Amino acid sequence: MGNKALRVVWFQAASCTGCTISILNSSSFKVKNLLLDEIVPGHHLCLLFQQTIMAGSGEKVLEVLREQGTRKDFFLVVEGSIPTKDSGIYGKLGEKTMLEWFGQLASACSGIISLGTCSSFGGMFAAAPNPAGCKSVRDVCKTLKVEKPIINIPGCPPHPDWFIGTIVHLLNRGIPALDDVSRPLDFYGGLIHENCPRRPYFDKGKFAYKFGEEGCLYLLGCKGPFTNSDCPLRQWNGGINWLIKNGAPCFGCVEPDFPEKMVPFFEKPKDNKT
Amino acid sequence: MRKKILVDPVTRIEGHLKVELEIEDNVIVSARSSGMLYRGIEQILIGHDPRDACQITQRICxxxxxxxxxxxxxxxxxxxxxxDKIPENAHLVRNLIHASNHIHNSILHFYHLAILDYVDVTRVKKGVSPEIDLVVQFLQRDEKAPFVPREEDFKFPDDVNQRMVENYLKALEMRRISQEALAIFGGKMPHQCGIIPGGVTQKLDAGKIENYLGKIKEISAFVNFYYWQDLMDLIKHYPDCSSAGKGCGNLLAYGAFPVPANGLEKFQPGGVYYSSTAKIEAFEPERITEAIEYSWYQGSTGHPATNFPQPDPFKEKSYSWLKSPRYQGQVFEVGPLARVMIAYAKNVQPWKNCLLEALDSTGMKINDVISVAGRHLCRGIECKLLLKEAEKWLLKIDTSGEFYFDYEIPQESRGVGLTEGARGAVGHWMSIKDKKIAHYQVISPTTWNCSPEDDMGNPGPLEQALTGLRLKDENQPVEALRVIRSFDPCLACSVQLKNSNKLHNRKFYIWA
Incomplete structure (x- = not known):
């Protein structure tokens, strides 16, 4: 076909599959086009391994993973953090720990997208007492001494545009400009607080004290003043809504210290954060 | 000759599931189902502000x-x-959020998780529709992932097969729209923010009601026509599915969707049903216990309100991270099949008539419902009836009324939350001390359905459903995969690990 494939292994470790579901919710770029069509002229995505949607099971699909370990021409998408406690015994796939699989795939691949906050920074399952010793992709790579380009697309879950937009940029122009925690600036370049439609309330000092009230949600726990994402502009699920529009505080889910420094979720943030 | 077949990973489910089958003359004589991941959300919850639980526990799945x-x-x-203080409006909005997630899950499960066991994506003809032309173009690629490699046992005639491929793609849109409908009240999906203790976060207006109504109508048209037609064709062309995968035959539901103006009554009734005697009983939460005989936990069998087994990946004899929930010490299946059958046995409408009509059009008997086909059928019935009911709930909302009741967090207390997830009965038990979470236990639907053997030696529902099944080709156990997927397993809730010593001592025949 004269069409070049971006070959992708989508590895799910300690995740909840929420990142997968979120990407399947993509509304501007349709999933059927992601699976079957060109992404940009001359380039398509070849989803070699994705446990939630792939047809085959068992040995057949493990063979796909093993084969990638011997070739270098694939991109690794990681969903979830990697369990590392007791040599990774808390998470297994095909009689091997997720940690072992990750080590092989990470060493072989041409680059990594850490999809979601767990993969990017550790996230929910790495929260104290971190029962399975879950770690982010970057931390595990450091331990294993694997050096690969890593793009973080955090969010619990990440917005589908953030992921597919990054793929389009990769195919079109290469690695996008990243911030100091490896997030694409195009999507994570501004504070929620700066673009929040409830900002005028904050400036006037008008706060909501209980749910359903008019006003800024800061006292109900909003983490928008120190959370970097374009949620207020892009909005969610086809632009139909987002947390603050729905009267709920931002939980700060795209930040490296989610959830540990963002809780209690429904309490005013601690002063040192602002 | 006996041999072992290992299916790991089982794909097109949620999470990390391994199934080990022992077969003799191509018949499964025993099965072991194992989750392969432990994350420990219940441990993470300890010490948190109690209100954090409604956000943290969503991250289970x-x-x-x-x-x-x-x-x-x-x-x-x-x-x-x-x-008893939750405003009627809040119950309605919670029901709408809840129903949207069931609707999304029925479509996702049938089309994107299950159907590739029956439909051949590579058998389509060009020039039929833009969707099919995309597939034809895709099939010219050298690597046809994620649709190949696969197991192959396809029985649909060409025209039905092609329609289902087309509907696989249309259903991607329909599932997305059902998530968008949810986000109208939930803020975003996954991990919505609308449902909170006390009610919901936001008052509604006419615009939101119109948005939801429009989406429900679009999904209904697809579900009532295509989904239903495809479901009927699956049952017709795969007759084996109406007898395969029966399992334990005991069904359990907690009930869900409180009917407003009467918080006690539920649109979907709870109950306990024994198919062997067709006996129906009232559900009593105190009769639930969790065994850990073959699970990687230390502790004892007990009730989730007080019992908190601790993880131990090195425990001898164990083969799963799932515990074994039991009701009155017996094995029970939960899920859409259980819910619909219990409503039928209790003579609750519209469930009973919808099931009878479906049986009429498929030629299935009531005794065939506990099967692979029956699980798919009941999931479809739920999707249809919830779409209809959602419209009624929506129009009952009084936009000028209350949506939230404010409260103080008590110094000490206990709580229990029982409802129905898309995959079946779900229960949360907690206690609060010094305004913080002191105890938290979750029993998820898949913990019931995919549980390991218990301390009485009874295998879990999936293990029982697989036993006795005949495989045509042991190298591609597609019949077993159909049974497994009919349960719609969701392993993220708690998954198993394998005993390392046992691992090295055993030899497995791994199917290729």
Missing amino acids: GVCPIAHGMASSICLDSAFGIS
Whole structure:
């Protein structure tokens, strides 16, 4: 076909599959086009391994993973953090720990997208007492001494545009400009607080004290003043809504210290954060 | 000759499931189902502000976060002593959020998780529709992932097969729209923010009601025509599915969707059903226990309100991270099949008539319902009836009324939250001390359905459903995969690990 494939292994470790579901919710770029069509002229995505949607099971699909370990021409998408406690015994796939699989795939691949906050920074399952010793992709790579380009697309879950937009940029122009925690600036370049439609309330000092009230949600726990994402502009699920529009505080889910420094979720943030 | 077949990973489910089958002359004589991941959300919850539970527990599962968002909020309502103070509007909005997630899951499960066991994506003809032309163009690629490699046992005639491929793609849109409908009240999906203890976060307006109504109508048209037609064709062309995968035959539902103006009554009734005697009983939560005989935990069998087994990946004899929930010490299946059959046995409408009509059009008997085909059928019945009911709930909302009841967090308390996730009965149990979470236990639907053997030596529902099944080709156990997927397993809730010593001593025949 004269069409070049971006070959992708989508590895799910300690995740909840929420990142997968979120990407399947993509509304501007349709999933059927992601699976079957060109992404940009001359380039398509070849989803070699994705446990939630792939047809085959068992040995057949493990063979796909093993084969990638011997070739270098694939991109690794990681969903979830990697369990590392007791040599990774808390998470297994095909009689091997997720940690072992990750080590092989990470060493072989041409680059990594850490999809979601767990993969990017550790996230929910790495929260104290971190029962399975879950770690982010970057931390595990450091331990294993694997050096690969890593793009973080955090969010619990990440917005589908953030992921597919990054793929389009990769195919079109290469690695996008990243911030100091490896997030694409195009999507994570501004504070929620700066673009929040409830900002005028904050400036006037008008706060909501209980749910359903008019006003800024800061006292109900909003983490928008120190959370970097374009949620207020892009909005969610086809632009139909987002947390603050729905009267709920931002939980700060795209930040490296989610959830540990963002809780209690429904309490005013601690002063040192602002 | 006996041999072992290992299916690991089982794909097109949520999470990490391994199934080990022992076969003799191509018949499964025993089965072991194992989850392969432990994350420890219940441990993480200890010490948190109780209200954090309704966000943290949603992260148990990104496919059905609402099941946990609802269960934890009901649990917190009860711990805060405000269960009877939740405004009627809040119940309605919670029902709408909850129903959207079930609708999304029925479509996702049938088309994107299950159907590739029956439909041949590579058998399509050009020039039929833009969707099919995309597939034809895709099939010219050298690598046809994620649709190849696969197991192959396809029985649909060409025209039905092609329609189902087309509907696989249309259903991607329909599932997305059902998530968008949810986000109208939930803020975003997955991991919505709308359901909170005390009610919901936001008052509604006419615009939101119009948005939801429009989406429900679009999904209904697809579900009532295509989904239903495809379901009927699956049952017709794969007759084996009406007898395969029966399992334990005991069915359990907690009930869900409180009918407003009467918080006690539920649109979907709870109950306990024994198919061997066709006996129906009232459900009593105190009769639930969790065994850990073959699970990687230390502790004892007990009730989730007080029992908190600790993880131990090195425990001898164990083969799963799932515990074994039992009701009165017996094995029970939960899920859409259980819910529909219990409503049928209790003579509750519209469930009973919808099931009878479906049986009429498929030629299935009531005794065939506990099967692979029956699980798919009941999931479809739920999707249809919830779409209809959602419209009624929506139009009952009084936009000028209350949506939230404010409260104080008590110093000490206990709570329980029982509801139905898309995949079946879900329960949360907690206690609060010094205004912080002191105890938290979750029993998820898949813990019931995919549980390991218990301390009485009874295998779990999936293990029983696989036993006795004949495989045509042991190298591609597609019949077993159909049984497994009919349960719609969701392993993220708690998964198993294998005993390392046992691992090295055993030899497995791995199917290729």
